[in-house]
Amino acid sequence: MPIDSFFLLLRYGFFSSATMNEDLLHYIWFQKQFPLSPTTTAGEPLEIIDIGQPNSYAGPDVFNAKVKIGTQLWCGNVEFHVNSSDWFRHGHETDKAYDSVILHVVFNADCEVKRTEKGLIPQWEITVPTELATKYKAIQTCRQMPYCADKLSSIQEITIRHWLNRLLIERLERKVNAVDAILAQTTNNWEEAFYITLCRNFGFSTNADAFEQTAKSLPLTILGKHKDNLFQIESLLFGQAGWLDSEKKDDYVQSLAKEYRFLSQKYQLRQPMCIQWKFLRLRPANFPTVRMAQFAALVHKSNRLLSKLLECKNYQEIRSFFNISAGKYWDTHYTFGKESPKRIKSLSESSVNIITINTVVPFLFAYGKKHGDETLQETALNLLESLPPERNHIVTKFRDLHLPAENAADTQAILQLKTNYCDAKKCLRCAIGCQLIKHR
Secondary structure (H helix, E strand, O other), X not given: OOOOHHHHHHHOOOOOOOOOOHXXXXXXXXXXXXXXXXXXXXXOEEEEEEOOEEOOOOOOOEEEEEEEXXXXXEEEEEEEEEEOOHHHHOOHHHOHHHOOEEEEEEEEOOOOOEOOOOOEOOEEEOOOOHHHHHHHHHHHHOOOOOOOOOXXXXXXXXXXXXXXXXHHHHHHHHHHHHHHHHHHXXXXXXXXXXHHHHHHHHOHHHHHHHHHXXXXXXXXXXXXXXXXXXXXXXXXXXXXXXXXXXXXXXHHHHHHHHHHHHHHHHOOOOOOOOOOOOOOOOOHHXXXXXXXXXXXXXXHHOOOHHHHHHOOOOHHHHHHHOOOEOOHHHXXXXXXXXXXXXXXXXXXXXXXXXXXXXXXXXXXXXXHHHOOOHHHHHHHHHHHHHOOOOOOHHHHHHHHOOOOOOOHHHHHHHHHHHHHHHOOOOHHHOHHHHHHHHHO
């Protein structure tokens, strides 16, 4: 292993400090691709006894490492930075969470670093093996997507399968964080949080924000008081959506508007500001008016939405729960005041699948995790495995590269891979990328 290979690479233009990143440090550390007898910047012998565990949350990058510096054995955490001065740029010198750091690993030791109590932290200026640096450069300059496209077929199936399983859990954990965020906004009211999230996903990708704004402006408790009256539920939802102010009025819309004026005054409701609805380039069956009417029918069926779904044991029961159709007015309408050929506006199976993937599964998983119910978490995972694979250009591309996409669990993992690893060029944190760099 060449001495000072990093500085040779830097000198001959392979890298600049801007192109180096902490992922490379993580890779070298966890793959143990470092010299047998490294030394700290103070010239003391360094022995890495235990590399510890990676930390995915706030705080030092590595927990529970064990190193020997000189004759002193240290147990604690390790932090990585491109430059030593990043320690101060990130404010670690005033954060007591970093007082447990026993070693600061950097590419460029441009200054000393200290704990909050002014104690110096030992530093190790790492050396990058030439072969690894060359491979890393190839990844960073590659323009194809994904960057390993021409080599994926060389990866063992068991490696890919294990990594996809891990990615699926990662994606679910990210969605659990989103559930936590909406719970915080609703003072830990699970039913209200589910109602808002479910309404958002009835808008699918195009009108998700507008549906969420509408739900947040109309508490579920108010809708619950009118659960037996679909007309009143529609008047509240359509009124808060801002659709009852239109000049294009027929008798039904006028009746809705009259009812909404009464109910909005009764509950002192305010319409969301600057709400924007999108109809352009949508198929009529996907118009937000139709979707809102379907959502109204679902609330009419049960305002205890989450409680009902927690009782479901399989996809067939969930499909039955979402077996709803918009009110009679919508049999001959896609928008207000404009008649169309008669067609019952029921929720299609593909729509139920999307809602199950994006709303039902994350809430079941989050609820099970928060309440220590492993059976419920298992039910969420089984649901994904029972659903057909999603259809989009990302899934198609990775399937063409021979990644398995047999069900929704696989496609959710693929989306996590593309979004969080491929797009960010985090190949060195990807099991597939690490395998390729090892054996390339």
